[in-house]
Amino acid sequence: MQIKELEELIKAKEVEYNAAIAKMKQNMQLEYDKIKLSEDKCKETIAELEKQVNNKSDEIKKLAKEGAQLHKAIKEKEGEIVRLKEEAKEVRKEMAREDIALHALSDQQQRVIEELKGTVADS
Numbered sequence: 001m002q003i004k005e006l007e008e009l010i011k012a013k014e015v016e017y018n019a020a021i022a023k024m025k026q027n028m029q030l031e032y033d034k035i036k037l038s039e040d041k042c043k044e045t046i047a048e049l050e051k052q053v054n055n056k057s058d059e060i061k062k063l064a065k066e067g068a069q070l071h072k073a074i075k076e077k078e079g080e081i082v083r084l085k086e087e088a089k090e091v092r093k094e095m096a097r098e099d100i101a102l103h104a105l106s107d108q109q110q111r112v113i114e115e116l117k118g119t120v121a122d123s
Helices: 002-122
Strands: none
């Protein structure tokens, strides 16, 4: 009977062995599923971060373009200011010439008035 007992023992061990292998496969599958899930989450996170980076890159490009436009507008305004200062300088010169002419006319008018007073007084 020893052979029969050994055969039964071998069959029992085979069942245990097969159950242990099945349990290991199941545990390995669970671990694989966890890793796969974690990998999928990582891929989603990476995709989201890449999207954010692209959005920030677009924002930076937009701001750089706006900055360049503002810089150009500032340069144009600076040129306009220089031009207006030159015009103001010319206007001041013209006003000074007109002021001198006005004083000369006023002096001449005063002399004419004095002459007329003298002529009227003589008559």
